[in-house]
Amino acid sequence: MAQIQNPVLPGFNADPSIIRVDDTYYIANSTFEWFPGVRLHESKDLAHWNLLPSPLSTTNLLDMKGNPSSGGIWAPDLSYSDGKFWLVYTDVKITEGAFKDMTNYLTTAVDIHGPWSEPIKLNGVGFDASLFHDEDGRKYLVQQTWDHREYHHPFDGITLTEFDVSTMKLRPETARTIYKGTHVKLVEGPHLYRVNGYYFLFVAQGGTIFTHQEVVARSKTLEANSFETEPGDPFITNFDTPDSYIQKQGHGGLVSTPEGEWYYASLCARPWNRENESSTDPRGWSTLGRETSIQKVEWDKEGWPRIVGGHGGTTFVEGPKDAIETKAPLHHSQHDDFENDTLDINWNTLRVPFSKKMGQVGNGKLTLVGQGSLANVHDLSLIARRWQTFYFDAETKIKFNPFSYQQMAGLTNYYNDRHWSFAFVTWNEIKGHVIEVGENNRGNYTSYLKDNAIKIPEGTEYVWLRTKVRKETYSYEYSFDGKEFIEIPVYLDAAVLSDDYVVQSYGGFFTGAFVGLAVVDYSGYDVQAEFDYFDYQELGDKLLKDGSYSWEASESRFD
Incomplete structure (x- = not known):
């Protein structure tokens, strides 16, 4: 089994x-x-x-x-x-x-x-x-x-x-x-x-x-x-098992197997804590959002259902005796060359489907038409996919020719309209075409590079951008040749992209962090950017002492 x-x-x-x-x-x-x-x-x-x-x-x-x-x-x-x-x-x-x-x-x-x-x-x-x-x-x-x-x-x-x-x-x-x-x-x-x-x-x-x-x-x-x-x-x-690897279990549904075993699927979360934080208050930061767990159920002598192993559940659960082996990806890495004329099943847009108003895909490129900012809940051109592990790299190649600071194209890590960051190609009055990093945190916007924005050399046709998510923090890198990447010295707090952070300031806290591609042109001139590919490579859920990553799970949040 x-x-x-x-x-x-x-x-x-x-x-x-x-x-x-x-x-x-x-x-x-x-x-x-x-x-x-x-x-x-x-x-x-x-x-x-x-x-x-x-x-x-x-x-x-x-x-x-x-x-x-x-x-x-x-x-x-x-x-x-x-x-x-x-x-x-x-x-x-x-x-x-x-x-x-x-x-x-x-x-x-x-x-x-x-x-x-x-x-x-x-x-x-x-x-x-x-x-x-x-x-x-x-x-x-x-x-x-x-x-x-x-x-x-x-x-x-x-x-x-x-x-x-x-x-x-x-x-x-x-x-x-x-x-x-x-x-x-x-x-x-x-x-x-x-x-x-x-x-x-x-x-x-x-x-x-x-x-x-x-x-x-x-x-x-x-x-x-x-x-x-x-x-x-x-x-x-x-609530009373703060050390368990799995937290927040509750809302879900019951199912029986053909042979009469019972299981319960529940939402859950895997919060992490910083070294200087208590493990109980705050309980942690769930940057991957609310996930799905499955626990085994047995019926007691009074005919009530009980979770096997206790009401806190476990990380590892005995599967059904009559299970039929299912072939499925072990992890969720994604590489998209945009060859198809429809978006890959892993991509999502906000509120409305991908349309010609946003852009088009196929023949080896994704073209996005600039619309509203990433704070816009009506018209924006963004496609994104879920964070599904604590450690990953995501990368893209962009062709973009802005003529205003109101025009931006790049790579975003996004929670909602009030909580996101954006590494993007834009224009400013001092250097012309540049790379900037901005963040919206509780609706307050910060430009991190300002007049020190990274100048893009004259004649450069493509810019490569990469984000490196490392559980508690994440950063961005750039390249002008696709080979040598240079880290941008801005290190962002991943907790800002979690339900647990958002709920501290207002009531919308139900989703999870996404990484994706976006083009903004709030000047209204509909400038376009071309994306050559997108690559999301998962590294693991756990950082080992030697600096490598693994997929080891445990029963405890702190093993």
């Missing part, structure tokens, strides 16, 4: 919804403001996973233009019934303040690869909606419920509403609160299952930070307030 090593989906792969269809497992993850919407993986052994095309790949299914950072797709739910896949997803339009304006949609497909049907609007009652297919053929939408009233708690329990398949609409008159959560509050992320004569409701609580947890409640019926909470400790949490 294959041993499962957590996280099974490294890098930003949050809020997993897991199912099995025959001998194949599928996981759907949140994508928030990144396009295409909903990230899908498949596996036959739960240990090795292959990335599938995203289902929400057109603006008919998803249009997030203008969405705030960390808005968009929250906690999609994937299920299978009646010979087809059902995908429920939420598009959140407001993230700050008293309101969470959102719309829940439903789309279906006979094949996981699509095509997916035109979306059906369900409601806007609350986010984290999931569809439960009962044994009698009836279907129900189960969701967190939002209350904007300042004199109530905003997380107003879990609402269940019957879904009428004949009309493909909800029956709001059937809506009722089936569970209010515990004193921990912030009850969300519901998934409902029927096991051994009970309805089991799995819900997240405590917020998606280090206090995160998952609790389980059960009932013989689906009547209002009929669910009782599992006694004892939470089903899964790392």
